[in-house]
Amino acid sequence: MxxxxxxxxxxxxxxxxxxxxxxxxxxxxxxxxxxxxxxxxxxxxxxxxxxPIRQTDPSNRVSGNEAAVALGERLFFDTRLSANGQIACSTCHNPKLGWTDGKARAGGLERLDRNTQSLFNVSGNRWFGWAGHNDSLWAQSIGPILDEREMGVTPDRVAAILRNDPDLKRRYSDVFGTSPDLRKPMDLVVDVAKSMAAFQETIVTxxxxxxxxxxxxxxxxxxxxxxxxxxxxxxxxxxxxxxxxxxxxxxxxxxxxxxxxxxxxYFTGPGRVDRGRFKGIQQLKSSPFNQLGRYNDAPERATGWPTRQVAQNHRTFGxxxxxxxxxxxxxxxxxxxxxxxxxxxxxxxxxxxxxxxxxxxxxxxxxxxxxxxxxxxxxxxxxxxxxxxxxx
Ligand code: HEC
Ligand code: HEC
The missing domain is CATH 1.10.760.10 (Cytochrome c-like domain)
Known part of the structure; x- marks a missing residue:
């Protein structure tokens, strides 16, 4: 319970x-x-x-950390984190448009099937995405960086940005207590997402x-x-x-x-349907970034029980x-x-x-x-x- x-x-x-x-x-x-x-x-x-009373996320070791909020804010608006250098999180989650884009369906490198969710009060969520395919704010923030239809950069590119920009490098080291030179590219992507999550936790109406x-x-x-x-x-x-x-x-x-x-x-085009939560649970269970995986910072991954319990049944379709x-x-x-x-x-x-x-x-x-x-x-x-x- x-x-x-x-x-x-x-x-x-x-x-x-x-x-x-x-x-x-x-x-x-x-x-x-x-x-x-x-x-x-x-x-x-x-x-x-x-x-609501502000709470920190035990699965994110920099949740609530002011320096992480500032780093996350910079990265959230940084278009260098995209394959064409033109797309940032803020392209779709624009603070002037209620942290969304005003469009029916989102468009990054390609057009997506779903509406961009607002980020207002997002830290109160238990599940993330319209189908709940993530179980933390930081895991949800990894997807668009790497997704070929959204921002589409590689972990190596993310690592190069953090290592070569003096300001970001210093900020990263202050927040995470180590130089980006000493971390693996995928670990850096997760840390970027965790600082972006710390920033998004501050968006309260x-x-x-x-x-x-x-x-x-x-x-x-x-x-x-x-x-x-x-x-x-x-x-x-x-x-x-x-x-x-x-x-x-x-x-x-x-x-x-x-x-x-x-x-x-839930039709997205001729003969195509959005299976919603049914597919979301499948993606959640197989994600290396879920609360049961090694990137969860909570002691003994105690925050993982809802993800272990959630079950895919036919009722979740659509x-x-x-x-x-x-x-x-x-x-x-x-x-x-x-x-x-x-x-x-x-x-x-x-x-x-x-x-x-x-x-x-x-x-x-x-x-x-x-x-x-x-x-x-x-x-x-x-x-x-x-x-x-x-x-x-
Ligand atoms: C059975 C549960 C349920 C009930 C009852 C319900 N809703 Fe909803 N509501 C939803 C779901 C699920 C969605 C999203 C549906 C989708 O996008 O396919 C939604 C979406 C909405 C939205 C759109 C919000 C957005 O950000 O897109 C509004 C507004 C809303 N509901 C208002 C109402 C009102 C007013 C009532 C009562 C008349 C109501 N709802 C009753 C489940 C419910
Ligand atoms: C191309 C447009 C686009 C970009 C770029 C984008 N998003 Fe999103 N965002 C979306 C869409 C669309 C959804 C709904 C996703 C779904 O249900 O599959 C979403 C959902 C989310 C949610 C879930 C909100 C909730 O209530 O569950 C968060 C958090 C989020 N995005 C954060 C980010 C961050 C952080 C970035 C940058 C790393 C980012 N987004 C980049 C379009 C975008």
């Missing part, structure tokens, strides 16, 4: 106890100004607090109007809670109520960190990552293939969902919601309230 959900449930119980206490003796009037009932409030409170609302509910501060627009309140009620969105998009990041089938077509719903106003288009342009398009998708497209357990939850125009607008208002406007 993962310790995180246990702590999480513990916190919820505490918060609910505080909630009850906060209203003792205040009379029903204070509450009637809120559009939400007790059950809805209890569910909404579970989507916080925010920001700010507090939103939803977070203010949620915290006001925890404090029992009805007056402050009323600053949250009524449309967003109705959307929140739908999200945790009839919409059942919170069965998958749960917790402070609005994701259960698992995979599901939300009825998005499943994709349940994405976080924070800061979506910056990260259009949406879904694993970038097929939906706006948040309204996503809501319309759930409203009219085609059950014939769903072939896994998702079908047990998802049903066409047949939302009215007002309900659709309310859900969009709620989703928008999970983003900070300042970043735009």
């Amino acid at each position: 993962n310790p995180i959900p246990t702590i999480f449930i513990g916190c919820t119980a505490l918060i609910l106890a505080l909630w009850d206490g906060a209203f003792a003796g205040q009379g029903p009037d204070n509450r009637s100004k809120l559009l939400l009932n007790d059950l809805e409030i209890a569910k909404i409170i579970r989507h916080g607090p925010w920001p 700010g507090r939103t109007s939803f977070d203010m609302f949620r915290d006001a509910l925890v404090r029992g501060d009805t007056k402050a809670a009323q600053n949250y627009p009524q449309s967003a309140q109705r959307g929140a009620a739908l999200f945790v109520g009839r919409g059942q969105c919170n069965l998958c998009h749960i917790g402070a990041r609005f994701t259960n960190d698992e995979f599901d089938d939300a009825g998005v077509p 499943q994709f990552k349940v994405p976080s719903l924070r800061q979506l106003t910056d990260t259009a288009p949406y879904m694993h293939n970038g097929s939906l342009l706006t948040l309204r398009d996503v809501i319309d998708h759930y409203s009219n969902i085609d059950l014939d497209r769903i072939h896994s357990d998702g079908a047990l939850i998802l049903r066409p919601l047949n939302l009215t125009e007002q309900e659709s607008k309310d859900l969009v208002a709620f989703l928008r309230s999970l983003s900070t406007p300042e970043l735009k």
Whole structure:
């Protein structure tokens, strides 16, 4: 059992106890100004607090190290790490575009089949990639460097850059305690990825109007809670109520960190399909960079148990990552293939969902919601309230 959900449930119980206490003796009037009932409030409170407590990654010995963050940031924007000298991580994960590229499907040296994921709050993930084919942020950062369709450099080229650039060489030695001259090229690629991971761990979104609302509910501060627009309140009620969105998009990041089938077509071209999580598990298990392998820095590789346990079964075919719903106003288009342009398009998708497209357990939850125009607008208002406007 993962310790995180246990702590999480513990916190919820505490918060609910505080909630009850906060209203003792205040009379029903204070509450009637809120559009939400007790059950809805209890569910909404579970989507916080925010920001999360910063945690380091035990499998990455430079996680949380400030000098590694600075080195990783440089490398993240460095186009020398590509075969044509023109592509950096930031080409696809552009901070001005919500750490993505604004395109439906990514293009590096070649066009890819999937949408570029944003890097907002990425350190909270358990699995990485739309199909979870990696189990750490640093392992996920190795792939694009070497992948012929993305940046496509060789480990020897990466080693030459670190050894010949005086600034990078000094920074590398400071962070890793040894000269790049003394390390094997593949070990250097992994170290580059670990410093890039340290950098990406710092990409955390700010507090939103939803977070203010949620915290006001925890404090029992009805007056402050009323600053949250009524449309967003109705959307929140739908999200945790009839919409059942919170069965998958749960917790402070609005994701259960698992995979599901939300009825998005998985054809990538004539006769070609994206097998999603089914293939992802296969790639994860066979990766030399997974948590069971020698590059994991955690004592006794104790972080490897989820990877050992995960099993490939037919249900995982065509499943994709349940994405976080924070800061979506910056990260259009949406879904694993970038097929939906706006948040309204996503809501319309759930409203009219085609059950014939769903072939896994998702079908047990998802049903066409047949939302009215007002309900659709309310859900969009709620989703928008999970983003900070300042970043735009
Ligand atoms: C050609 C465009 C492109 C480049 C270059 C690129 N990425 Fe990505 N990135 C993607 C796409 C597409 C995905 C989704 C991958 C998938 O599901 O197969 C992704 C996913 C990720 C994720 C997973 C996020 C999550 O929530 O699971 C991380 C982390 C990441 N990239 C980091 C990097 C780093 C670090 C670099 C540079 C070494 C990089 N990327 C270079 C397109 C790119
Ligand atoms: C059965 C689990 C499940 C339920 C229930 C669910 N979702 Fe999702 N959601 C997913 C999955 C999986 C994806 C990604 C699907 C894909 O790309 O193929 C997704 C994608 C999204 C996205 C796109 C995010 C992005 O970055 O691309 C939004 C927005 C969203 N869901 C909102 C909602 C709302 C609103 C509801 C309720 C009406 C809801 N979801 C119900 C599983 C679920």
